[in-house]
Amino acid sequence: MRDYGWELSTAIVLFHEAIARRLGLNAAEHKALGLIVRSGPLPTGTLAPELGVGATAVTAIVDRLVRAGYVRREPDPTDRRRVLLVADQSRAPDLNGIFADLGREMNTFMAGYDEHEMAAIVDYLENTIRVLKAQTAKLAEQP
Amino acid sequence: MRDYGWELSTAIVLFHEAIARRLGLNAAEHKALGLIVRSGPLPTGTLAPELGVGATAVTAIVDRLVRAGYVRREPDPTDRRRVLLVADQSRAPDLNGIFADLGREMNTFMAGYDEHEMAAIVDYLENTIRVLKAQTAKLAEQP
DNA sequence: CCTCATACTTCACGAGAATGAACTATCCAT
DNA sequence: ATGGATAGTTCATTCTCGTGAAGTATGAGG
Numbered sequence: 001m002r003d004y005g006w007e008l009s010t011a012i013v014l015f016h017e018a019i020a021r022r023l024g025l026n027a028a029e030h031k032a033l034g035l036i037v038r039s040g041p042l043p044t045g046t047l048a049p050e051l052g053v054g055a056t057a058v059t060a061i062v063d064r065l066v067r068a069g070y071v072r073r074e075p076d077p078t079d080r081r082r083v084l085l086v087a088d089q090s091r092a093p094d095l096n097g098i099f100a101d102l103g104r105e106m107n108t109f110m111a112g113y114d115e116h117e118m119a120a121i122v123d124y125l126e127n128t129i130r131v132l133k134a135q136t137a138k139l140a141e142q143p
Numbered sequence: 144m145r146d147y148g149w150e151l152s153t154a155i156v157l158f159h160e161a162i163a164r165r166l167g168l169n170a171a172e173h174k175a176l177g178l179i180v181r182s183g184p185l186p187t188g189t190l191a192p193e194l195g196v197g198a199t200a201v202t203a204i205v206d207r208l209v210r211a212g213y214v215r216r217e218p219d220p221t222d223r224r225r226v227l228l229v230a231d232q233s234r235a236p237d238l239n240g241i242f243a244d245l246g247r248e249m250n251t252f253m254a255g256y257d258e259h260e261m262a263a264i265v266d267y268l269e270n271t272i273r274v275l276k277a278q279t280a281k282l283a284e285q286p
Numbered sequence: 287c288c289t290c291a292t293a294c295t296t297c298a299c300g301a302g303a304a305t306g307a308a309c310t311a312t313c314c315a316t
Numbered sequence: 317a318t319g320g321a322t323a324g325t326t327c328a329t330t331c332t333c334g335t336g337a338a339g340t341a342t343g344a345g346g
Contacts, residue, residue, distance in 0.1 A: 004268040005249070006181070011275040012155045018282040027170060028303085038149070045323060057304050059325055081312045081323040102278050106148070109270040113263060120260035121267045125147040127252040132154040135245050139161040169332085188293060200334050202295055224293040224342045292343075298336100305330075313322075 019098060024068060028053065032061050033070050033087075037095065041084040043076060162241060167211060171196065175204050176213050176230075180238065184227040186219060 020030035028051055035050055036042065047058045062085060065071040070091045076082035113121065163173035171194055178193055179185065190201045205228060208214040213234045219225035256264065 004265065004272070005245075007272050008268055008275075009155050009159070010177075011272045011279070012152050013159055015275045015279045015282075016152070016156055018279045022282045026302085034153075043323080044325095053303095054305065055324070056306080056326085060303070076323095079313070079323080083324065098278075098282070101281075102148075102274065105274045105278065106271070109266075109274075113267075116259070117263035120256060120263045122147065123252075124256075124264045124267075125151055128249070129147070129150050129154045131245065131248045131252075132151075132158045135241075135248065136154070136158045136161045138244075139158075139165045139241070171333085186293080187295095196333090197335060198294070199296085199336080203333075219293095222293080222343070226294065288346090290343105290345085293341085294339105295341100296337105296339075300335085301333090303330105303332085305328105307327090307329105309324105309326075311323085311325105314320090316318090 022098070023070070023094060025065075025070075028057075028061050029064055032058075033065055036065075036071055036085045037087045041074065041086045043082045043084055045082075047085070165241070166213070166237060168208075168213075171200075171204050172207055175201075176208055179208075179214055179228050180230045184217065184229045186225045186227055188225070190228075 016030070020027065023030065023033075025033065031051055032047055035047065044058055044062060045055065047061070048055050051058065051061070053061075062071060062073070065085075066073060068091075070088055072086050072088045074084045074086050076084045159173070163170065166173065166176075168176065174194055175190055178190065187201055187205060188198065190204070191198050194201065194204070196204075205214060205216070208228075209216060211234075212231055215229045215231045217227045217229050219227045
């Protein structure tokens with residue numbers, strides 16, 4: 001019998017790696033860009049704990065993202081010590097193209113589910129996400 | 144509205160990272176161990192293309208896995224130039240514990256689906272895996 | 287046999303990236 | 317206003333990892 005959990009997990013990880021490779025980013029840079037794109041403008045300091053590195057490493061990571069054109073540094077009007085990281089729109093097409101493509105492919109079969117099936121899938125996703133987060137936290141807390 | 148695809152993707156990637164961190168492995172080592180555990184004893188050479196590194200790097204990666212007790216090197220009886228990599232059972236509990244825990248948590252809600260719901264979920268998973276693999280290949284082929 | 291190819295390893299080297307200490311600029315509390 | 321905390325950066329250093337060339341051992345074809 002197929003192990004869907006493992007297959008899906010592997011497929012997602014490989015997809016992530018392929019994106020990073022395509023964008024010319026290493027794991028830390030890709031992760032940082034994901035957070036910036038996702039969570040809007042955010043101060044440099046918040047990335048350090050998320051990436052599991054020190055503040056100085058974040059500066060270097062952001063430097064590379066800026067140099068590659070994915071991110072811009074902007075001053076925070078409410079606190080002039082802070083630097084806000086914003087996704088640079090000039091490079092947005094690179095990212096959007098990938099995910100638009102994926103979204104289109106996903107829709108071709110997602111459109112075929114009726115309401116009941118869709119509810120089951122959503123329930124499965126919500127619970128899987130919840131369990132994964134809980135297990136991740138559990139793994140992290142016991143060093 | 145929640146973006147389940149992104150949330151699931153992130154949760155899986157973070158879960159993977161947490162496992163690697165827990166096992167004391169970097170990304171390449173974790174990936175190699177996954178392949179060895181999954182695909183049974185396999186010769187060193189097959190890892191190089193999978194990991195995207197040269198043969199010399201594989202030697203170093205396997206060295207670390209052996210020293211950490213996750214893998215053993217065994218001679219290939221059919222070709223004495225080859226070295227077969229085998230998952231070391233002494234460390235298996237570390238891995239099994241993590242996945243047994245996850246499996247138990249997953250079962251608590253998976254058991255609640257009826258036949259029709261289960262079929263929808265399986266269909267969703269199969270198609271998602273198929274699309275992800277196709278998109279990964281597409282990203283890789285156009286450098 | 288003898289030659290060439292293959293599987294893996296060893297070694298010296300170099301590139302990338304993370305760290306801690308020190309520095310600048312700004313905010314906040316008294 | 318002034319002392320201390322905070323945000324971010326710079327710099328020198330260190331560490332990890334991957335590479336390419338060379339070496340050993342084994343297999344395979346003429």
